[in-house]
Amino acid sequence: MTPPDHDTQRHRSTEKRPHNLLGVSLPRCVVFKSMLLRTATLIVLALFLATPARADDIKVMTSGAFTEAYQQLVEQFQKTTHHTVVTTFGASMGGAQDSIPVRLDRGEPVDVVIIIDAALNPLITRGHVAAATRVPLARSVIGVAVRKGAPKPDISTVDALRQALLHAKSIAYSASASGTYISTELFARLGVADQVKGKARRIESERVGAVVARGEAELGFQQVSELLPVAGIDYLGPIPSEVQQVSTVTAAIATKATSQSAAKTLIDFLASPAAAATIKKTGLDPVTR
Numbered sequence: 001m002t003p004p005d006h007d008t009q010r011h012r013s014t015e016k017r018p019h020n021l022l023g024v025s026l027p028r029c030v031v032f033k034s035m036l037l038r039t040a041t042l043i044v045l046a047l048f049l050a051t052p053a054r055a056d057d058i059k060v061m062t063s064g065a066f067t068e069a070y071q072q073l074v075e076q077f078q079k080t081t082h083h084t085v086v087t088t089f090g091a092s093m094g095g096a097q098d099s100i101p102v103r104l105d106r107g108e109p110v111d112v113v114i115i116i117d118a119a120l121n122p123l124i125t126r127g128h129v130a131a132a133t134r135v136p137l138a139r140s141v142i143g144v145a146v147r148k149g150a151p152k153p154d155i156s157t158v159d160a161l162r163q164a165l166l167h168a169k170s171i172a173y174s175a176s177a178s179g180t181y182i183s184t185e186l187f188a189r190l191g192v193a194d195q196v197k198g199k200a201r202r203i204e205s206e207r208v209g210a211v212v213a214r215g216e217a218e219l220g221f222q223q224v225s226e227l228l229p230v231a232g233i234d235y236l237g238p239i240p241s242e243v244q245q246v247s248t249v250t251a252a253i254a255t256k257a258t259s260q261s262a263a264k265t266l267i268d269f270l271a272s273p274a275a276a277a278t279i280k281k282t283g284l285d286p287v288t289r
Helices: 006-013 028-050 064-081 100-105 117-125 158-167 177-189 208-213 260-270 273-281
Strands: 057-062 084-089 112-116 135-140 142-147 171-174 200-203 219-223 233-238 247-253
Touching (some): 057 260, 064 135, 064 219, 100 112, 100 117, 112 117, 112 260, 142 177, 171 177, 171 208, 177 219, 208 233, 260 273
Antiparallel strands (some): 142 219, 142 233
């Protein structure tokens, strides 16, 4: 700053000089230094406020069980943090070309992976996901649905579920974690594996509820959180606890993540108490830290 000229100094000499708290007039050099300090402080503050916080693009791959809660929560996250979240949806398991394991195997870029925990271990083994970053988000159970307006079979007990499967003309189950359990374990445990073999089919790259809504299957099995949002179906309830499979939806950071700090911020938000109510209303049981 250029020192004031003599005209300015003479003009200021006619003004009242500031006083300290004791009423003593302050020397001109003290007043001048004080003005310089205030000006510098205001400039630094203005520069800080004018500089936006760094916003990153976060690439996420998520499976169906967490989709409904995720979409609502990500909208809040983006508004709060100004990060941009780019999302790809796919099954936790299976060989479909749009499933998460296949996408990762062919090298698609990603920062955060959200899938059923049982499907995460193979991805860690193959070097796609960092084991130390895994965070549980929610617990998920399997439910049953029929087409809207169709007769509603009793599935409240193990025997009732067995009878519903035997009497159904067609059955659909997912190509992901719940469907793997249904087809490889549940049918056998209920003693109906041979009887349903010709009428049960695996649904890939589509929600089971959509198939049921079109009338292409009488009974549909999938994670409850994936059935509830589907129009055109009636949700019957979860399968009995004696034969239920509880899965944990888990988030983790990819080993090749380019936005690791932002990825961690997103996962922390999804696992926070602030996200619990949204997770619960979509048919999941939140796991908060």
